Amino acid sequence: MNKFWEGCLPAPAIRTINDMQPVLAVPGAYPNNNLYFMYRDLSKSDSDKKWLSAHLLRFDLTRIPPGTISGEFAKTKGHYHPEAPDGRGYPELYQVIHGSAHYLLQKEDLSDIVAIEAGEGDVVLIPPGYGHVTINPSSEELLMSNIVSDAFSSIYGHYEEKQGATYYEFEKEGWRANPSYGDINKIRVVKPKDLNCIGIPAKTSIYDLVGDDEKLAFLNKPSLLDDFDITP
Numbered sequence: 001m002n003k004f005w006e007g008c009l010p011a012p013a014i015r016t017i018n019d020m021q022p023v024l025a026v027p028g029a030y031p032n033n034n035l036y037f038m039y040r041d042l043s044k045s046d047s048d049k050k051w052l053s054a055h056l057l058r059f060d061l062t063r064i065p066p067g068t069i070s071g072e073f074a075k076t077k078g079h080y081h082p083e084a085p086d087g088r089g090y091p092e093l094y095q096v097i098h099g100s101a102h103y104l105l106q107k108e109d110l111s112d113i114v115a116i117e118a119g120e121g122d123v124v125l126i127p128p129g130y131g132h133v134t135i136n137p138s139s140e141e142l143l144m145s146n147i148v149s150d151a152f153s154s155i156y157g158h159y160e161e162k163q164g165a166t167y168y169e170f171e172k173e174g175w176r177a178n179p180s181y182g183d184i185n186k187i188r189v190v191k192p193k194d195l196n197c198i199g200i201p202a203k204t205s206i207y208d209l210v211g212d213d214e215k216l217a218f219l220n221k222p223s224l225l226d227d228f229d230i231t232p
C-alpha cells in the first residue's frame with residue numbers, strides 16, 4: 001500500500017462481517033472481523049486536492065484482504081449510483097493496483113449481468129445504470145483505486161433487499177446464482193474493455209488523470225458517454 005501511496009493516509013472506513021450480513025451468500029454467526037478498508041478522498045498535493053474538490057470528484061483506495069466466508073470470496077457490499085442531472089446514472093472508474101479483482105456488474109433492470117476479470121494495472125469503467133460489487137478472487141490482497149463523482153450517495157437498498165448481487169462467487173464452485181432474484185440471465189464473464197475511445201489509456205495510473213478537465217468530465221456528466229460503446 002505504502003509503495004503506491006507515499007503520503008499519509010486518513011483512517012479508513014471499514015466494513016465488518018456484521019455490516020455485510022445482508023449481502024452474504026451464507027449469513028451466520030461469524031466473529032465480527034474487518035473485511036475491507038476504504039481510504040476516501042485522497043490527493044497527492046494541495047493543488048490536486050483543490051482540483052478534485054472544484055470538479056466534484058473523489059479519488060479513493062480500497063484494500064480487500066483475501067479470504068472466504070463459508071466458501072464465498074471476500075467482496076464489497078455492492079451499490080448502485082443515482083442519476084446525474086443529465087438523467088444518466090453516475091459512472092465510475094476503477095483500477096487494480098495490486099492483486100486481482102472481479103467486478104460484478106448488474107443493470108438495474110437485470111437485462112445484463114457481467115463479471116469483469118481484472119488484473120494489475122487494468123482500468124474498469126462502471127457504466128451508467130450498473131450496480132457493482134468488487135470481489136477478491138485470489139489468495140493475495142487486492143488494492144484498487146477509484147475516481148468517482150462526489151456529488152451523490154451510493155444506493156444500497158437493492159442489494160440489501162435481495163441478500164446481495166445476482167451471483168455469488170465461491171472459491172470451489174465458482175459463480176452461483178442468488179435465488180432471491182428468481183430466473184435471471186446467465187452471467188457473462190469478460191476481460192476489461194479498451195477505454196481509449198473515451199480517452200482513458202490502458203495500464204496508466206488513473207491518478208494521472210487528476211487535473212484533466214476533459215477526460216474526467218463524464219464522471220459528472222455521464223451523457224458525454226452516449227456516443228460510445230462502453231457496454232462491458
Ligand SMILES: O=P(O)(O)OC[C@H]1O[C@](O)(CO)[C@@H](O)[C@@H]1O
Pocket residue numbers: 015038039040060061062076077078079092146148154
Ligand atoms: O460502498 P461499498 O459497496 O462498500 O463499496 C465500496 C467501494 O465503493 C467506493 O465507495 C467507491 O464507489 C470505494 O470507496 C469502495 O471501493
